Amino acid sequence: MxxxxxxxxxxxxxxxxxxxxxxxxxxxxxxGYSSNDSDYDVRFIYCPSPQWYLSIDPQGVGGKKDVIEVPINNDLDMNGWEITKALRLFRKSNPTIFEWLKSEIVYYQVPTFFEQLNALELSVFNTKVCLYHYFNIARTNYRKCSQNSKLYFYVLRSLFVCHWIVKNQTFPPIHFEQLLQILDINNELKVEINTLLNLKRNSNILGFHGDFKAINEFIEHELIRLQEFLNSHTVSCIDHTEQLNHLFRETLKTVWGNSI
Structure with a gap:
């Protein structure tokens, strides 16, 4: 593949x-919890030619789309963001960009761009933005778990991410079991989570409607705890526009040279 x-x-x-x-x-x-029928979800950042930027229309307007979306084919789902769009979202501490940077399955990279973006991660990272993002994913999907057990993974993983962020003030690894290992949880909860994992990996979870008592109690407790934390949490922001402008210009030169 x-x-x-x-x-x-x-x-x-x-x-x-x-x-x-x-x-x-x-x-x-x-x-880390794909099943046999899971799609390959490939995400990428790309840089158009210098000529694309030298026009009267800004990026994302009219014919200057700032995304590339490829129709799903052969279980392959591919789409990407134009570099300035990606960097603007990175500046806002967009969790999607951070997840891409943390992926352990890397298909291709321009090392200088990847390394410089990673070097800015700690200073750009905004705990409150990311906590709200994952808290809302957990809260929204938990309401639907009784109809679709698969959604438990979105809820649990989001809460694990929040736990890491609160504890370490950094963006965590994205692998489910790596996050699970840092939690001090009781054996009943571990057993229920492992049951879910086995069902998901064997493509049996959609038809399963078990009673995950320990998981539900954990989720409800964590949602309350996180809401209280967010209500009292403040964070200061630093503008990284100039560093990101520099990264954009240097990347443009690196991959396109003087081809204007």
Whole structure:
């Protein structure tokens, strides 16, 4: 599959006249609980040619789309963000970008871009933005878990991420079991979570309607605790626009040279 993904990335570069800066796996395969029928969710950041930027229309307006979306084919779901869009979202501490940076399944990267973006992570990271994002995912999906047991993973993983952020003030690893290992939880809860994992990995979870008493108690306790923390939590923000402008310009030169 990796060779197919790399071939598709080359096709995207040729078709859209862009350079891919990095491409990673996202979703259940990156999170460590994929099943046999899970799609490959490839996400990437790309850089159009200098000519694309030298026009009277700004990025994202009219014909200057700042995303590339490839129709799902052969269980392969691919889409990417244009570099300035990605950097603006990174500046806002967008959790999606942070998850891409933490993915352990990397298909392609321009090392200088990847390393410089990673170097800015700690200073750009905003705990409150990310906590609200994952708290809302957990709260919203928990209401629907009785109809779809698969949603427990979105809830639990989001709460695990929040636990890490509160404890360490950094963005965590994205693998489900890595996050699980840092939690001090009782054996009953571990057993129920492992039952869920086995069901998910064997594609049996959609038809399962078990009574996850320990999981439900954990979720409800964590939602209350996080809401209280968020109500009292404040964070100061630093503007990193100049560093990100520099990264954008240097990347443009690195991948395109003087081809204007």
């Amino acid at each position: 990796k060779n197919l993904i790399l071939d598709k990335l080359e096709e995207i570069e040729d078709e859209f006249h862009v350079k891919v800066l990095f491409a990673v796996e996202s979703g259940s395969r990156a999170w």
